[in-house]
Amino acid sequence: MPMKITMVKKVFADGSACKKCAEIEYKMREADQLKLIDHTVIAYEADDQSQGMLLAAQFSVDRAPFFIVERDGQEPEIYTSYFKFVKEVLNQKITEDEEIQEIMNDVDLDFL
Numbered sequence: 001m002p003m004k005i006t007m008v009k010k011v012f013a014d015g016s017a018c019k020k021c022a023e024i025e026y027k028m029r030e031a032d033q034l035k036l037i038d039h040t041v042i043a044y045e046a047d048d049q050s051q052g053m054l055l056a057a058q059f060s061v062d063r064a065p066f067f068i069v070e071r072d073g074q075e076p077e078i079y080t081s082y083f084k085f086v087k088e089v090l091n092q093k094i095t096e097d098e099e100i101q102e103i104m105n106d107v108d109l110d111f112l
Helices: 019-030 053-059 083-090 096-108
Strands: 003-011 039-044 064-073 077-079
Touching: 003 019, 003 053, 039 053, 064 083, 077 083
Parallel strands: 003 039
Antiparallel strands: 003 064, 064 077
């Protein structure tokens, strides 16, 4: 079944990337997962009409990064957890330590 994956990242008003977005992008680059992302959208903190901010509002997401997974004939699925996204969408194994680390680092998520 064809699938389209959109990653939404946040950029602060001063132009800097959100810390969690940069960490996730680094992990994805290291795991050669970025090639699986069809589209990357930026949520500009200073522009509530930016495509990323509009998507966040449309899907009631208040943190970045997040992933929108669209499958033919189905409602889009939203993932705010990188490891859940990796496990359920990319069908790749993750360790229990990685899952625990993400839960513990949840405080680092940047709110939109």
